[in-house]
Amino acid sequence: MKHEPDPDKPENDLGFLLWQITMTWQRQLNRALDEIDLTHTQFAIISSLRSLLKESNTVTQKSIAERSNTDTMMVSKVLRTLEKKGFIERKEHETDTRAKRVFLTSKGIKTFKHAFKITSATNQDFLSKLSDKDKFIQELQNIVRIDKIFNK
Template identity: 60%
Template sequence: MPKEIEFHFKSPKDSPGYLLGQVTMLWQRKLKKCLDPLDLTQTQFVLLAALGWLSKTSSAVTQVDIANQSNADRMMVSKVLRTLEDKGFITRQEHEKDTRAKTIKLTPSGEIVLQKGLVEVENADLEFFAPLDTKISTFNKSMVQLIEKNSE
C-alpha cells in the first residue's frame, strides 16, 4: 500500500503559494486576451512598460535598468528586447559613456503599442481585481511587501 502523502496545509485553499499560482494563471490568461491583438506577450508588455516608466526620468535607459525595474533575468530581457527591436517597437544604440551597455528607446510605433497596451491592461486589471473593492489598497501593500522582502 502506498504511503499517504502529507501536506502542511489542510486544503489547497489554505496554501498561499497555490492560491497565488492560481490567481496568476487566471490573470495572465486575461492579459493574453487583451495583448494578443497588439502582437505582444505579457513579458514583452512588461518590458515595454518598464522602459516607458524609466524613460520618464532618464534619456539613457539601459537593458540592466529594465531588468532591475521589472525584476527580470538579464539574459531573458536581452532576448525579449531583441524581439521588440525586430518588431520595430524599440531601438538599441551604443551607450554614450558605457561601451558595454546599450541605450534602449521606444520608437513611435512602440509608443503607440505601449499606450494601447496600457489602456487594455489597466482596464483588464480594474475588472479582474474589482471583487477586492475597498481591499485593493491592502492587497497592493501586501504584494509590495512580498516583493521587497523576497527580491534578491
C-alpha cells in the same frame, strides 16, 4: 475557515494559490493584449523602459532588468523581439562598449498607450472580484517593498 498546508489538498496551500492566481491573471492579460501583438511580459518590459526614459536618456538592458525585477538574459530576449516588432530601438552606448542604450520608437509609444488602457481595464475587471481591492493592492505593495529592501 483556516487553510492549513496539506499535501493532498494544494488548494489550501498559500503558495499554490498565489501561483494559480498569477497564472490566471497573466492568461487574462495575454488574451487581452493579443489584439495588439503584445504579451504581458513584453508590456512589462516596455512599461519599465518608458518609466526609466522619463528619468534618464541612458537606459540599458541592465537598468530595465533591475526596474522590472527580472533576469537580464530574459530582458535581452524580450528586447530582441520588441526590436523586431519595431517597438524599440537599440543604439551603441557612449562609454560602455558592451552595453546598448534602449529607446521606444513612435510605434512603441503608441503601442504602450494602447496596451496600458487594455491592461488597466483587464486588471480592473480581474480585481473587481476582491472585497477590498485598495487594501489588497496596498498589502501587495508592502510585500514588494520589503522584498526589495531585503534582497538588494
